[in-house]
Amino acid sequence: MKGLLIAVVFLTLSGVATAPAAGAGRYPEPDFESGYVIPTATTPAPNAPSWEYLHLVVLAAVLAVTALLVLKVRYRAGVYILMIVSLAYFGFWRQGCICPVGSQQNVILGISDSSYTVPIFVIGFFFLPLVTAVFFGRVFCGAVCPLGAVQDVVALRPVRIPEWLEHALRMVPYVILSLMVLFVATGAGFIVCRYDPFIAFFRLSGSAFMVTVGAVFLIAGIFVARPYCRFLCPYAVLLSWGSRLSWLHATITPDECVKCRLCENACPFGAIQKPTPERIAEPRERGVKRLALLSLLLPLIVAAGMVAGWYAGTPLSRAHKTVYTAEQVYMEEAGLTDQTTLESEAFAAAGRPAADLYEDAEQVRGRFRRGGALAGAFLGVVFGMKMLSLSIYRQRDDYEINKAWCLSCARCFNYCPREQARRSGPREQDE
Amino acid sequence: MKNDDKKTKARRRFLAGGLGAAALGALAQGSTAGRRADRPVWQLDPYLCSQCGRCATECVLKPSAVKCVHAYAMCGYCELCFGYFLPGARSLDESAENQTCPTGAIRRRFIEEPYFEYVIDEPLCIGCAKCVTGCNTFGNGSLFLQVRHDRCLNCNECAIAAVCPADAFVRVSASRPYIFKGENDSTSGGLS
Numbered sequence: 001m002k003g004l005l006i007a008v009v010f011l012t013l014s015g016v017a018t019a020p021a022a023g024a025g026r027y028p029e030p031d032f033e034s035g036y037v038i039p040t041a042t043t044p045a046p047n048a049p050s051w052e053y054l055h056l057v058v059l060a061a062v063l064a065v066t067a068l069l070v071l072k073v074r075y076r077a078g079v080y081i082l083m084i085v086s087l088a089y090f091g092f093w094r095q096g097c098i099c100p101v102g103s104q105q106n107v108i109l110g111i112s113d114s115s116y117t118v119p120i121f122v123i124g125f126f127f128l129p130l131v132t133a134v135f136f137g138r139v140f141c142g143a144v145c146p147l148g149a150v151q152d153v154v155a156l157r158p159v160r161i162p163e164w165l166e167h168a169l170r171m172v173p174y175v176i177l178s179l180m181v182l183f184v185a186t187g188a189g190f191i192v193c194r195y196d197p198f199i200a201f202f203r204l205s206g207s208a209f210m211v212t213v214g215a216v217f218l219i220a221g222i223f224v225a226r227p228y229c230r231f232l233c234p235y236a237v238l239l240s241w242g243s244r245l246s247w248l249h250a251t252i253t254p255d256e257c258v259k260c261r262l263c264e265n266a267c268p269f270g271a272i273q274k275p276t277p278e279r280i281a282e283p284r285e286r287g288v289k290r291l292a293l294l295s296l297l298l299p300l301i302v303a304a305g306m307v308a309g310w311y312a313g314t315p316l317s318r319a320h321k322t323v324y325t326a327e328q329v330y331m332e333e334a335g336l337t338d339q340t341t342l343e344s345e346a347f348a349a350a351g352r353p354a355a356d357l358y359e360d361a362e363q364v365r366g367r368f369r370r371g372g373a374l375a376g377a378f379l380g381v382v383f384g385m386k387m388l389s390l391s392i393y394r395q396r397d398d399y400e401i402n403k404a405w406c407l408s409c410a411r412c413f414n415y416c417p418r419e420q421a422r423r424s425g426p427r428e429q430d431e
Numbered sequence: 432m433k434n435d436d437k438k439t440k441a442r443r444r445f446l447a448g449g450l451g452a453a454a455l456g457a458l459a460q461g462s463t464a465g466r467r468a469d470r471p472v473w474q475l476d477p478y479l480c481s482q483c484g485r486c487a488t489e490c491v492l493k494p495s496a497v498k499c500v501h502a503y504a505m506c507g508y509c510e511l512c513f514g515y516f517l518p519g520a521r522s523l524d525e526s527a528e529n530q531t532c533p534t535g536a537i538r539r540r541f542i543e544e545p546y547f548e549y550v551i552d553e554p555l556c557i558g559c560a561k562c563v564t565g566c567n568t569f570g571n572g573s574l575f576l577q578v579r580h581d582r583c584l585n586c587n588e589c590a591i592a593a594v595c596p597a598d599a600f601v602r603v604s605a606s607r608p609y610i611f612k613g614e615n616d617s618t619s620g621g622l623s
């Protein structure tokens with residue numbers, strides 16, 4: 001009977017309940033006579049920011065030691081040990097956030113959203129590996145990045161990927177970079193963090209989907225060395241730009257290449273370039289013609305990229321919360337669906353007029369279209385330049401490292417007989 | 432060859448200069464910002480939360496870093512707590528089938544006639560917001576969700592924020608990491 005009574009109380013109250021929106025103060029504050037003291041809820045503090053500065057100092061230190069190990073000591077085992085240390089520290093102990101790869105998005109957000117200011121240590125995380133790359137190549141990838149490290153330890157049976165495929169797949173990071181910038185600048189979120197395949201692994205916790213993706217990457221990584229680094233990582237684009245111009249860069253041989261071919265298959269990432277075969281004499285004007293044609297084509301490719309980007313903007317904008325909520329609310333209002341979603345329910349509860357939401361959504365779509373056109377133009381330039389660079393013949397006499405692709409892991413050094421000679425002491429060098 | 436080298440060097444100097452300038456600019460921006468707000472952390476605005484339930488399911492941690500918090504000063508200490516009892520509860524006692532909370536994380540304690548205190552047992556709470564809905568619709572709204580910073584990893588992008596239908600998640604300063612109900616003017620959001 002008491003149950004019935006409670007049900008009645010609930011029912012009568014549910015009528016009343018709609019009146020005060022905030023729901024506060026329906027029942028008066030009690031007057032305690034027993035001397036009861038009203039407690040307050042606890043507020044445990046987040047980690048002190050000084051921790052973040054410690055991480056930054058560790059990052060700088062590990063970068064410096066790696067550069068030393070790769071460029072001066074030339075010692076793969078040392079690089080490997082350092083990589084394991086970084087993996088333990090930045091990956092499993094620190095559990096990922098924030099990492100230089102993700103920090104790119106904070107920097108973009110700091111530029112595009114005036115209400116967000118990038119904390120200094122985040123700026124440090126973003127710039128340190130890049131500045132290092134300009135001086136010493138991608139040493140960050142070699143032994144510091146936890147995402148790279150976890151892939152490096154599983155790269156046990158790397159297979160060689162055909163060169164044309166490698167070149168084609170290496171274009172994907174540019175697409176990811178463009179999408180990343182587009183999504184941050186339009187307020188759609190941090191997709192590089194959302195789809196980070198390894199962070200669930202570092203935390204030993206995460207959504208079932210991302211755990212599966214991570215497992216697939218790690219298994220694929222046994223045969224395709226560092227698949228994320230080579231064919232997805234957006235930060236790799238910036239690092240490779242820096243590394244191309246690096247002041248000092250890892251070299252296969254400590255002194256001169258004797259063209260023994262021993263290192264030919266040493267690099268699991270396809271970053272060793274063979275000497276070019278004797279040039280088959282090509283009539284000069286044919287080369288010139290081809291170059292002229294390509295440079296004429298370049299503006300066309302850029303224009304095509306812009307148009308494609310503009311049209312891709314609308315479907316891409318569906319990833320934005322405002323847009324998918326607006327589309328759902330519109331469908332419901334037009335009677336096209338009787339299913340509501342959590343988004344449309346939350347929107348209804350907030351009591352805003354639907355027209356406002358539609359207007360917001362239209363603005364987001366506009367941002368996506370304009371940003372998409374810019375991203376398309378950028379990709380056009382990148383693809384055009386790639387075609388140009390592939391069609392220009394460059395003479396290469398020695399086995400050389402491709403500075404853009406080299407991850408400074410120091411694997412190839414051991415394959416070089418000149419390196420072996422160097423190791424066995426200065427005695428031989430004197431002779 | 433030599434010429435090429437020179438060019439690369441010039442380019443490198445240019446790039447290094449550019450990077451340096453950008454770093455300085457960013458630092459300058461960061462340091463002025465440093466005075467305004469230190470490190471941001473994630474928090475949810477309880478005045479915006481629609482109790483959708485995703486806080487329990489979307490956090491990268493299991494159980495979630497989001498938990499229920501009780502603003503005791505707002506509570507009516509009711510015998511019939513709408514956060515504690517399911518609508519249609521058979522009797523007002525502590526048996527599990529009467530409780531809103533799926534994990535039994537709310538502890539009910541008699542204080543004095545007719546008042547009862549409700550305390551959240553945080554290790555048991557999964558942040559499902561069921562009690563919050565009850566308390567908001569029928570009671571004083573003194574139960575609400577908060578990101579608990581002893582648990583939160585402060586992900587660069589909070590996985591719940593990415594899907595919160597009410598857009599209740601915001602970055603707040605680490606020095607004021609909570610948005611409590613009943614602390615400020617109770618009709619406006621805790622953010623100002």
Ligand code: SF4
Binds near residue numbers: 101140228230233234
């Ligand atoms: S390519 Fe990207 S993911 Fe790989 S090691 Fe470098 S920064 Fe890390």
Ligand code: SF4
Binds near residue numbers: 475481484576599
């Ligand atoms: S996801 Fe948002 S609306 Fe849902 S319970 Fe969490 S804060 Fe509330």
Ligand code: SF4
Binds near residue numbers: 560561563
């Ligand atoms: S009902 Fe849900 S949010 Fe409330 S105390 Fe229980 S587990 Fe926590």
Ligand code: SF4
Binds near residue numbers: 489496497578586588
């Ligand atoms: S920041 Fe990460 S750990 Fe914290 S509440 Fe969000 S998803 Fe959970």
